[in-house]
Amino acid sequence: MNDAWLYVMLLGAAAVVYAFLIPKEKSAKQASGSDRVVQQVEQTLEQYMVEMEKENDDLVNLLVQIRQETGAKQLALQEQLGDMRGRLAEMERTAGKHEARIEQLSSVDPRAAQEAAIQLRNELLENAATLSPSPEPQPEPEDSVRHRYPQLFELHDQGKSVDFIAKAIGLQRGEIQLILRLAKREEA
Template identity: 30%
Template sequence: MWQYIALLGAVIAIAALIMPRNKNETAVSAKPLQKMELAFEQFMENMELDIEEMSSLAAEAHRQTNERLDAQHRKIVELEQQLAELRLSSPAADCPPAASTTGSAPAWAEGTAQGAGVIAAAAEAAAAASVAVSAASGAGDTAPDVDEQPSPSAAETHADASASGTIQARYEQLIQLYKEGKSIEAIAKRLQMNKGEVQLILQLAKQEAAAHA
């Protein structure tokens, strides 16, 4: 935009220099002045077309970003519903049954493993939504505090879910911050995680603690 303004100023300055200074020069300089006026009008038309094109591109990008955000939001809602249905269908909330003599895992352990899978999927969806929001907002991002340690990605966090122990063991730092009285927003900022992911982890950890009680 500043280039257009500078070019416009240059055109005006040149027009002022070549304008006739007396009546005798009027007839001689009429044609060059007309050509310059036509060139100036063409320049303004081209500038208007460029502005309209940029506006159209910005509107299309905004529309596509909103569509991606809506899709990610629907995915998160579906995963939360699945987690709620899992809690309702799991018998671990009241009294976990004892393990059988054959060594098979109790029902509450199976429910915990399934809940961990749901959390992994929700974390991936939340991370994708965060990326979409960052792309839509453009500038304005600030650097993280020096004392904050970056958390691993959602895929790395849940890569060894099947080989790990309990939820509280795999998210020990997160649960410890919550026990210290940190808010969900503060924990998410400290660990660079999505607030929805932190809430799901805390809910599953509470269910697991109730199952072991």
């Protein structure tokens, strides 16, 4: 009977040892599976961080480039502003000289003053043409359509519609269209 009892004890001990070994194997398999998941997550995060770092570097480079371009444009605009101020000062000096000359001539003879004013205006336009890189429009004849309807052309140059101009000035729509066509014909 002792032998049977011994066999039962050995069999029980083997079952207990086997029971302890089975969960360890499963937990080891689960641990190796979770290790793989952790490794995959770490790799994904590392790739994401590398991409973010690259995008940040690109963004910083872009901002540096924009800052440099803005600085260069600002310097160019400051130079242009200085040039324009110089031109304006020159034009003001010239205008002052011409005004003094017109006043001087107007005290002598009004007709001569008018002729001198026309001559001075032409000189000013020539002077402005030499100072300005863009060509100035040629003076319009005294009896041009633009001189007869200054308010109409002012509104038209502002981009107002024909209907708006008609209401504002009190002319018919057809009259305004005719005047605009005549002005185009005169300019050509």
